[in-house]
Amino acid sequence: MKKAILPYFFVGPHLILFIVFILLPTIYGIYASFTQWNLMNEPNWVGLNNYKTILFNTESTFHVQFWNGLKNTLLFVLFSVPLLIVIPLLAAVALHHKRVKGKGVMQAILYVPGLISISAAALIWLLIFNKQLGITGNIFNSAVAWATTQPYAWIIIIVITVWGGLGGNLIIYRASLAGVAQDLYEAADIDGAGPFRKFFSITLPSINFPLIYTFVMTTAGAFNVFGQPLMMTDGGPQQSTHVLMMYIRSLAFGHGESIAGMASAMAVLLGVVILIISALQYYVMSRNAR
């Protein structure tokens, strides 16, 4: 008898936490998306109405917000993810060069911004891009108000994202490159292959799995973007950087009465998009890898 309950002393506390803070809210989040709910009272079942409104009712502000938010979120993913793969990969390859010295210091410099919260980083970067007082205005004589003019508003969001997000993928690629068999390169040298040939024929295929992993994880993370546009542009100009997470937050937790049911439906739709894209990426990339 004692033997049978003992394991639950070990896994039980976490199991309870998991049920209360992950399983229940996930189920409830899906349920709430079929209701009219203000977070306070009991939700009112409305069937598919929220989804119909969001997806098809062109008169509704929720429809406009959802599609604008989804469009902007997709734009962010399209701009940021390739850079968050390619730049850390190039940096890792450069750091992997045998004759390069000071690897530790350079890696630390590139890694550190990842430890800085978005709100602190944004205060500094906004000053850098400030028209009168920043670097862009003073050194490059740019008279642009970056945060309120497109395409500069997107540029500053992407800059701060790449600056802060590079370190994680960098150390994954560095560890992967260290694991690539050296005799492959030696054989390529004998065959007279140049550095580009070696990179595309040996390096990339050898780190195939970490590439898939970082691609899928970086993309899923990018879909949840919230802090960078909130801090850097507050969604402007004219809501052109207003991402879906910002709409979800302001509908559920903004001023005035909460519209949590509609926000939940938007959250479920975003979740479905993330799941589909992750699955597609994984499928396509692991197929091409063979």
Add this chain to the structure above:
Amino acid sequence: MVKSFSISKYVAYTFLVLMCVIWVIPVIFGISTSFRSQTEVVSTGFRLIPETWVIENYITILTNTSTAPIMRWLINSVFIATAHTFLVIVVISLTGYGYSRMKFKGRNLLFFTLLGISFFPGVVNLIPSYKIIDTLGWVNTSWAMIIPGLAGMGNIFLVRQFMLGVPHEFDESARVDGAGDFKIYFSIILPLMKPVLIVCGLFSFIGSWNDFLWPVIVYTDVEKMPITAGLLLLQDIYGNYRMIGQLMGSAILAIIPTLLLFSFAQKYFIQSINLNSGIKG
């Protein structure tokens, strides 16, 4: 061949040095601006080194205890991140022991079911999580940030993977000597888990310190919020860059704890990747 090797060396150096300059300038710029007076910033514009170093910005922000109580926010953040990290270590070591060393019916099925569910995008549970925190009476308390994060599966996955690679000899011999599970967990497995627990602890601390979306949602009380949520209010309080030194000083104060942690434990951050050899490929 030797020639192409040295050309590639210069290409690599140029690229890296350029990147490092771009990456480090914002931090230096933030620090130096926090030591410049408002008049200097406005009259001389951009400088990487202050003409005259002033400390007044820091005095102003550290003595502000009403609209932007930054000391209060820092203390809240330290408490939240420390308590969260400590509990993470307790929970993941206990749970990791359970899923890797104890035998019970449906163990692996349970583990992989939880893992599968946890892959479901977190955005869906955001709103109900708030409702649960509200029901528990935790809105505007530190519990809202300390407890929910303990439910995650990522760290437990790492601990379990790590334990699968540790030979059973140590705990088996203790078991033969008559030691129970709690004794084995505490005196044998816990010390063995140290490398993975340190890494998970560090990332939990950094993650908790820098969390932004959740504190912005669960804190409305200025006295109770952590520093990340507090900084969001600063643009209104110190004006839209009318008190620049104060803004920069506040950002720098928010960064210092995580940078200190990194400088002491850098090797664990960099080596963390070795714990998950699956990713490395």
